[in-house]
Amino acid sequence: MTDEGGIRRAVELSCSSRRVWSALTEAHELSAWFGAEVELDLRPGGLARFLWPDGTARRAIVEVVVPQRHLVLRWLPFEEAPDGGRRQRRGSRIAFTIEDRGPASRLTIIEEGGASPLHPGDAAGSGRREDRPALHGIVATA
Amino acid sequence: MSEDPGAVFFALSDPTRREVVRYLSEEGAAEVTATELAARLPMTRQAVTKHLAALNEAGLVAAERHGREVRYRLTPKPMTEAVSWMAGVGAEWDERLDALRRHLT
Incomplete structure (x- = not known):
């Protein structure tokens, strides 16, 4: 658990950071392990769409792209049912960090559901308030 | 939708606020x-009010005017x-990272 009440997982992978980056960012590779079919516009502000086998879809915004090092996605706070209906979900953020370990690499993922780890904000979580209007703007034009 | x-967790990361929550739970x-609360806890009324506002913002405390x-x-x-969000997301990632490892080998 992270300080923000998020999920942290780290795995050692016996391949290069370049290889891990490709597994995280090439849509066909991501689709092979993520559990959903993925479309991804890999640039800050780009949209990603995840389609699960049950027909449910979620969208995310690409927030940070540092090739072979760092990728941050933010889930938009809803999912779409196959019939087009929307259901609210938590707008959490996923941060992937890759570290070189010689011929191997270490991948850390953090998924946090609340106040931005980049802007911890004050006691009441002002980071959260700052995040929302921007997200709503994106949702409206998505 | 409920709170993030x-x-x-941010509201609960402060030891004084945890103390307030513990007191309220008792x-x-x-x-x-x-x-x-201020009479029972080692803090001023102003400090208590500030912490209650933060807990209220996180949905952990309800305030009602009488x-x-x-x-x-x-x-x-x-x-x-x-x-339960943490448990669900954690389980998802355990599964995905196993699949990623298999994908990469």
Whole structure:
């Protein structure tokens, strides 16, 4: 658990950071392990769409792209049912960090559901308030 | 939708706020005022009010005005929800990272 009440997982992978980056960012590779079919516009502000086998879809915004090092996605706070209906979900953020370990690499993922780890904000979580209007703007034009 | 788990855990990351929550949980469903809390906890009424506002923002405390005073009570549901969110997301990642490892070998 992270300080923000998020999920942290780290795995050692016996391949290069370049290889891990490709597994995280090439849509066909991501689709092979993520559990959903993925479309991804890999640039800050780009949209990603995840389609699960049950027909449910979620969208995310690409927030940070540092090739072979760092990728941050933010889930938009809803999912779409196959019939087009929307259901609210938590707008959490996923941060992937890759570290070189010689011929191997270490991948850390953090998924946090609340106040931005980049802007911890004050006691009441002002980071959260700052995040929302921007997200709503994106949702409206998505 | 309920509160963000991040806001819930952030609110609980402060030891003084945890103390306030612990006190309110011992009170059960009873409602207390900031003045009553300040009399029982080693802090000023202003400090208590500030922490109650932060807990209220995270959905952990409900405030209700009775005439000239505001009474507070614990609303623990967001805590339960935050914990089940963590468990669900954690399980998803365990599964995905296993699949990623298989994909990469």
